[in-house]
Amino acid sequence: MNDSHSNVSYGTLLKVTEGFSLTNxxxxxxxxxxxxxxxxxxxxxxxxxxxxxxxxxxxxxxxxECEALKNIKHRNLLKILTVCSGSDYQGNDFKALVCEFMDNGSLERWLQPNATSYHQNELPKKLNFIQRINIAIDVASALDYLHH
Structure with missing residues (x-):
């Protein structure tokens, strides 16, 4: 975990996500x-x-998920920056994982683009055969890393 993000509170996450808004x-x-x-x-x-x-x-x-990802360092796996474990403002238990944001979106949006998987003003993602093979190899590499 990155020490600069080690103490992230519920209030901080609420603020940076604009109240966990639908737009975010x-x-x-x-x-x-x-x-x-x-x-x-x-x-x-x-x-x-x-x-x-x-x-x-x-x-x-x-x-x-915390146990599995806390020590992982692999180029094809998402990096966890920190976690938040505590209570929200109503006293309910609150747990969250804080990760790096992936600018290119989800793998699902790239592999299976459809009308519901992208915003109206965003063009569907398109991959050629070689790009799809490279993604499959990268996913297999990450899975092999996790299992071995």
Whole structure:
């Protein structure tokens, strides 16, 4: 973890994501929602995965993800900057992973572009066969790294 981001509070994340607004929502998964934000004076672009702790298995998923990713250094895996674990302003448990923001979007948007996977003013992503093969090799390399 990067020491310059080691103490990120709920309030800070609330501010940098503009109250976890829909305009900053990047995606929604099984155990959480991901938002974009700008952190600190240096303007670091981040993604914030906020866990939906009411879902069964979300807390376990958070712990497993932290354990798996805390020491990983691989060019094809997202780097976690820090985590936030505490309470929101209503006293509810709050857990979030703070990661580097990937400017080029999700792999899904590149591999399966459709009308719902990109904004109206954004052109669909297009990949040729060689680019798709290179992505498959990079994903396989990352999976091999995780398993071995």
């Amino acid at each position: 929502l990047i995606g929604i998964g099984s155990f959480g929602s991901v938002y974009r934000g700008i952190l600190g004076d240096n303007g670091t672009s981040i993604s914030v995965k906020v866990l939906h702790l009411v879902r069964h298995g979300a807390l376990k998923s958070f712990i497993v």
